[in-house]
Amino acid sequence: MSDEMVFYTHPWSRGRIARWMLEEVGADYRVETLEYGGSMKAPDYLAINPMGKVPAIVHRGVVVTECAAICAYLADAFPSAGLAPAVGDPARGTYLRWMFFAAGPLEAAVTAKSLGLLAPPEKAGQAGYGSYEDTVAALEQAVSGDGFICGERFTAADVYVGSQIGWGLQFGTVPDRPAFAAYFDRIKDRPARVRAGELDDALAAALKG
Structure with a gap:
């Protein structure tokens, strides 16, 4: 399975939070910019996020939406960045x-x-x-x-x-x-x-x- 990270966003959206997190962990990612009322509601993107909203990431075939979930996922997926306390750490x-x-x-x-x-x-x-x-x-x-x-x-x-x-x-x-x-x-x-x-x-x- 490909390790590629795809980042679906629009620059005036909560995608700015996800972009910050991507930069914090040092991930390599490809950006797909979507338009409000257009490509965000297109069938191919709705298959990724039925809400038709950004941001979303696809990493190793896994879709993650919602900014808090994206931040938590990336912190765990890139542990060398040190951005999440380990399981068992109070x-x-x-x-x-x-x-x-x-x-x-x-x-x-x-x-x-x-x-x-x-x-x-x-x-x-x-x-x-x-x-x-x-x-x-x-x-x-x-x-x-x-x-x-x-x-x-x-x-x-x-x-x-x-x-x-x-x-x-x-x-x-x-x-x-x-x-x-x-x-x-x-x-x-x-x-x-x-x-x-x-x-x-x-x-x-x-x-x-």
């Missing part, structure tokens, strides 16, 4: 906890707030995120201090959580609190993130013609 629980917190409650709460669809207080228990305020408070706890999600070690959880915070600060979907700004400052200049951003910016410029 830090792995913290790593998984906050990565999937960001993929679940955080993204749901931020999206609901942006659309004006937050659960009313009397029905907050029915929402996976509870309340927006509680979700943001939990996120603040995760990134308070001087290190990363798993202490002094940068991991794939920081790629995913950090991307959510970076976008949230840029677009105002998370409050501009000192803990968020300080955490993002610790990760924003990582060479892999800078490189990934340059690649996506160049791709966006090429698509504009």
Whole structure:
């Protein structure tokens, strides 16, 4: 089976998170750029991701979608990058906890707030995120201090959580609190993130013609 990595993306999508992770692990990959409402909904891509959304990767015949899953998969598939605590390491629980917190409650709460669809207080228990305020408070706890999600070690959880915070600060979907700004400052200049951003910016410029 081929070891080729194929990365399906669009430069103005959550594919930017996956690209950062690909650069962090040093993977060789081929880029397939898809268009909204066009090739993303074409039958050949729907066979890969029935949601018709990006990003997705195909590696050794395995399809992985959803950014948190892509980050977790790549960290395990490229262990030499050191971006995931090993099974049995107590830090792995913290790593998984906050990565999937960001993929679940955080993204749901931020999206609901942006659309004006937050659960009313009397029905907050029915929402996976509870309340927006509680979700943001939990996120603040995760990134308070001087290190990363798993202490002094940068991991794939920081790629995913950090991307959510970076976008949230840029677009105002998370409050501009000192803990968020300080955490993002610790990760924003990582060479892999800078490189990934340059690649996506160049791709966006090429698509504009």
